[in-house]
Amino acid sequence: MSKTEEFSKHINEGYTCKGDYITLGGGIFEGEAIPNTHVNIPLKTLNRHGLIAGATGTGKTKTIQVLSEQLSLKGIPVLMMDIKGDFSGIAMPGEEKSFISERHQKISIPYETKAFPVELMTISEQNGVRLRATVSEFGPVLFSRILDLNDTQSGVVSVIFKYCDDNSYPLLDLKDFKKVLNYATNEGKPEFESEYGRISTASTGSILRKIIELEQQGATFFFGEKSFEIEDLMRIDENGNGYVNIIRLTDIQDRPKLFSTFMLSLLAEIYNTMPEQGDSGQPELVIFIDEAHLIFKEASKTLLNQIETIVKLIRSKGIGVFFITQNPMDVPTGVLAQLGLKIQHALRAFTANDRKAIKMTAENYPETTFYKTAEALTSLGIGEALITALSEKGTPMPLVATMMRAPMSRMDILSETEIDTAISKSKLAKKYNEVIDRESAYELLNKKIAEAQEMVVAKKEVKPTRKAKEEPSTTEVLGKSITKVVTSASFIRGAFGLLTKMFKR
Known part of the structure; x- marks a missing residue:
């Protein structure tokens, strides 16, 4: 058996699934895509979370798009944090081009174009379905x-x-x-x-x-009413496809505290709302957090601990969380240890620190006789990635260099007119975009406070005061004058009487 045949057997045995699964692409050996070596990920373990990492321009965005499409086709809703504004094109069918057809021929996967049900959401001033919490x-x-x-x-x-x-x-x-x-x-x-x-x-x-x-x-x-109901993230369209809920976050890249606040509250609300699922056949919802380093940047130790705790516990509710970042070292070790599916695109070794980071990254992957992992990390092409996942039994699947399948939807963003049209047709926008400011x-x-002040004023007004001296009437004045005259006359008469008596003596 040749080394290539040995590789094919190794991958096909390692990525055979008994239950339902999604296919991400085909295996690569010695720089060439090997036909019919499909990399299948069991739906059962997608609630064990994941990591998508790689340098800028290596294909992370398209990998997220592919994963979202494949999940939607299986009736699994997706929640996507769109920091750079890259994902709205999922709402429109893609365009088959020669390089896409060639890629799919190499990995033995048929290609078709397709649009997916999308909701565009926002927590800021951008247009979209308003996500709020009290x-x-x-x-x-x-x-x-x-x-x-x-x-x-x-x-x-x-x-x-x-x-x-x-x-x-x-x-x-x-x-x-x-x-x-x-x-x-x-x-x-x-x-x-x-x-x-x-x-x-x-x-x-x-x-x-x-x-x-x-x-x-x-x-x-973000704070206020009407509070968003988590159940509205779990919708399935009339064709059985799960909704791809895209939260537009392009205007909060420089506001990491708001992003951390939103993410933590959302994960906590989902955890508190969703019932226990145990090991079900597939996740209820998968969350993609692009530019994940923004969550951890400037986050306090307490906040990081809270995120780590929720990530550990939320999988039992049937929720998968995927962190997307350039370097796996951006994700805290405690969180990184919880991630079952790892999709690692190419890393670049421009400095000594870069080479050190690549070496550390390579140590996070299973050992293999088919690759030198550290070398493979720097030699992967655009749209290629090292993948390892958890099997249906929860054991690590083989590390495999993979040529990723192409997205079925548009690999570009919607225009502002298309975005406005999509939001105007949204039932959720009509439900949540009304501004409510109740008492x-x-x-x-x-x-x-106003009532208390009114009571103080009222008390001051009823306090007893001295009665103003009334002006005497004419009759009273006349009476007093007569009295005075009479009294004076009596006095004079009395005085003259006393004097007369004295002189007579």
Whole structure:
């Protein structure tokens, strides 16, 4: 048996699936694609998460597109974080070109063009289905972790949430929370101290500064109503294809705190909403997080721990999470250890640090007699990748250099006109894009403060005052004058009488 035949047998045995699967491409040996060596990934293990890594221009975007298409065809919805604005073309059929036909002939996979059901979403000012969440839905623990608060400040946040629960003050957006925070150390200080203990102005000041920082990154668009319902990510179209939900994030690349906040809240909400699945035949939803380093950039240790915990637990709910980044070292070790499927595109060795990173990356993959992994990482062409996955039994599948299949949909973005048309037809846009600002903590506390001030004013108005001296009437003046005259006459008469008596003596 030749080395090529040995390779074919090794790959075909290693990537044979008993259950349902998706096909990513064909095996490469000694620089050539080997026909009929299909790299199949079992649907059963796609909730064990994954990594797609590689240098700029090596084909990561098209790999994400291929994965999303194949999942959609199996009736599995996809949620995609589109940082660079690369994925909207999935909504339109692709165009078969000669280089695509040649590629598919080499890997023995038929090619067809196809459009997929797409929802375009946003958490910022961009056009799309609005994704929002209320402050109350975060809860005090998650809200404190997002703001990176210390224990004392977290305690204040818990008191604020408790006060609002006790008094039925809805915490919907950030202005609600800021209003209660301000009230706790000003007008409502006596009330808070008597029921919840003293709250330090230094703590509330620090919390307020953290909230303002979050607002400056655009969080006011995210916090509020109407809250997005996770079930709307799980839709299947009339042809049985899962929806590809694309969140447009091109305007928040320089706002990592907002991105981290959104991702953590979304994962937590999905985890809390979805029922336990166990080891089902396929995932309920697969999430692709492009430019994943933005999640971990500037994230606190507490926030990283929270993300790691959710990634560990969320697979039991049938959710797969894929991180996409240039270098696998961008992903924390604790998260990297949870990723079952690894698709590694080429890395470039321009510096000593690059070579060191390549060596470390190679050590994360299973050993193989068919490749020198470190060398293969630098010699892969565009649209080629080293792949290893988990078998249906949960064991690592062989490492294989793969020529990836081409996307079936458009390998370019939609125009602004096409985007506007797609959003105007969206049922979800009609459901979530109406601005709602119902009466909540902000309005209720303002009303309470106004009523208290009115009571103070009213008390001042009813306080008894001295009666003004009334002017005497004409009759009274005349009476008083007569009395005076009579009294004077009596006095004079009395005085003259006394004198007369004295002189007579």
